[in-house]
Amino acid sequence: MVQLGWDTVVTTPKSAAGRRTITLDAETVTVLKSWRHRQRQERLKAGQAWVESGRVFTHPDGTGLHPGWVSALFTRIAAEADLPPISLHGLRHGAASLSLAAGVDVKVVSAELGHSTTSFTQDTYQSVFPDVAKAAAEATAALVPLKARTGG
Template identity: 55%
Template sequence: MIALDRTTVAALGAHRDRQRSERRLHGESYSESGYVFTSTNGDPMAPDRLTRTFGKLIGEHGLPPIRLHDLRHGAATLALAAGVELKVVQEMLGHSSIVLTADTYTSVLPEVAHKAAEKTAAHVLKAGRLVPGTKRTRRRASTSKKRRGRKSRADRRVRTGRSSAHPNRQIGRPQRR
């Protein structure tokens, strides 16, 4: 079973209508092969005919030369770029192992790896805002409230050249006072 989008279903419906017209034209000589893509008399299409027709279409439209099989790779790559899960792509392609799908396609798409890194970072940052053991987020620390008349620690450090931390917590030589 293959899941298809509405546009593809509509295109296949139009194709089926054309086949019905061909069936009427050929009458009794039409062969009910059961295939979706057939010759005009209903016989199965020869594989090399499809390949030749595909090559002809590519040449007519000025596209770079690609093999018919490359469309399969293109579909998998586009699905991954659109955010389809790797397991779903594996099933679409009929791969026996998700490792084969991952090895073949994830190296092709650096943006997929970048998107994964961004999602992971967002998840970590979100988790960091949660109060441990709850689903509540921490309140943001207010940085705009400063005491009037007092210099901040950073301001005093610039003025004196010394850290405001206790001298025993200083790194390096203790400052003379």
């Protein structure tokens, strides 16, 4: 989905890498199944007024949510929760960085993001978190015998 001004257009992804299956964790799958159940109930309640948009997240009548509306809602919820300002796209960066920091292979992260090269993923998303940098320093130091490090 692409936003052009305030209009939205459903189109094909920019590249072949953009066509992909996204793997979700079990907790997210559970939340989405619960949402699907709620949406089915909304569909029954709406009856003939239901609009089949094919979208996962909709208004109670099935019409699609406008990306700008979703972004504004997200910004408001984050502010009300006293979280630092971040955009929905910023969450993509954060998720990619956290995956890499958790030790997920860069090829997997790159595929999940729809990138055609791992170098782009690393250059764009790989941030070094302080805990990760500390662990790397400790792991590197552990390779050098203690006597060599202490001069003894």
